[in-house]
Amino acid sequence: MTGLRFATRLCAVLAALWLPVIACSGGGDGPKGNTTGNGDGGQSAGGIGSNNSSSSSGDDIGGDIGLTSSVSTGPQADAGHETTCDDAGNCTCINIASIGREGVWGPCSSDSTTALQNWLNTQSTAQVDNYNTEKPTLTPEFLAKYDVILLQWMVTKGAQNDDGAPWQFTADEVNALKDWVNNGGGLIALSGYQCSGQGCTVHDVTATNQLLSFTDIQFNTNGVLDPAQSGCPNCNCWGGSLPLGGPLQGSVGTWNQDTPIGKDIQSVGAYIARPIKSTTATVDCTDGTNNFAVHEEVGKGHVVAYGDEWVTYSGQWLGTAECLDPRLYTDPNSGCYERSAAQVFQISQFWYNVIKYAASSVECFTIEDPVIIK
Structure with missing residues (x-):
């Protein structure tokens, strides 16, 4: 397999992508055409790290095109981390591996995750490798190239209402991940990529729970936070999410x-x-009965778990999607007036907090975003 950096770090993307967020444009009606799935996801055409690309092996340690690579031996050697910058001023000091497929639902049941992709690759000192279709082997050598591992939808198929079989990891791989975290690695786990209703078998937690087995954190298979059951009168304003x-x-x-x-x-x-x-994990978000976000220290490393993947969708970042009429947010007579997802949710703050905590062993990690409170 060949390595693939999951986005080019272009200042033009920053201008094209982020300014609409600062201006708080758009974001509205709920998912269309999704009656059996959880609407929980959204990206059939690529994902966090690719444009319909195959997985990257991550065997290359070099940076994006035009970026001087910074060879790192992983979180164990934080003193060796150096920020390297290209001629355009794009700087890198932290390496992230995104493992697993991205969601296939989201606003309009057809969203992408490119907003998260571009945010990380244009506004932070992070650089990300994507392993979205084939399972990488978690060896000490593989893990040593990364400071943060993001666990996503680790299944063989990853289609709407059809996970396919869950990826299987060996005991040696789990132990390698355990050692890596104990030595200072940061592990972020997401879930909720697929439906939980009749006719759907949930596999999105199987591999994740296997890899989390050395922690005090596990995901349940039931579904919570269903807008249809909570009475959410304005959920259509932000693409259907609760x-x-x-x-x-x-x-x-x-x-x-x-x-x-x-x-x-x-x-x-x-x-x-x-x-x-x-x-024993610290609870970050709860309704008193269900915990939705938790974190814990494991040795020198940090682990974060969050039970949903809608924080990856572009429709939530930008407040825009193909099924949403932007006039919803500019018409004072609309119930969604100035209430798009980009205006009411703190998605970038969530990711800043999560990555900053997970990558705490890498002090050179920074991000430039005027809406983030540091």
Whole structure:
């Protein structure tokens, strides 16, 4: 397999992508044509790291085109991390591996995750390799190239209402990941990529729970945070997702302002999440019955678990999607007036908090984003 950096770091993308977010444009009607799935995802055409690309082996340590690579031996050697910049001023000091497929639902049931992709690759000192269709082998050598591992939808098929079989990891791979985390690696686990109703077998937690087996964190297979069951009158304004936390009508749960993950987050969009069970992890978001986000220290490393993947969708980042009429947010007579997903959710704050905590062994990680509270 050949290595593939999952986006080019172009300042033009920043201008094209982020300015609409700052201007708080668009984001509206709920998912269309999705009656059996959880609406929980959205990206059939690529994902966080690719444009319909195959997986990257990550065997190359070099940077993006035009970027001087910074050879790192992983989180164990933080003192060796150096920020390297290209002629355009794009700088890198942290390496992230995104393992697993991205979601295939989201606003309009056809969203992408390119907004997250571009945000990381144009506004942060992070550089990401994507392994989205083939399972990489988690050896000490593979893991040593990364500071943060993001676990996504680790299944063989990854289609709407059809996960395929879950990826299987050997005991040696789990032990290698355990050692890597104990030595300072940062592990982020997402879930909730698929439906949980009749006719759907949930496999999106199987491989993730296997890899989390050395922690005190596991995902349940049931679905929570269903807008259809919570009475959310304005969920159509942000693409169908339910407000997790915050003062919005129909919102569920609370973000803990005293934790590094929950701090400065009022609300994010969620749709059919997996609750998390743990006895010792710190709870970052809960409704008092179900835990939606938790974190814990494992040796020198940090682990974060979040039960939903709607925080990866472009429709939540930008407040725009193909089924949403932007006039919803500019018409004062509209119930969605100035209430797009980009205006009411703190998606970028969520990712800043999560990556900053997970990558705490890498002090050179920074991100430039005027809406983030640091």
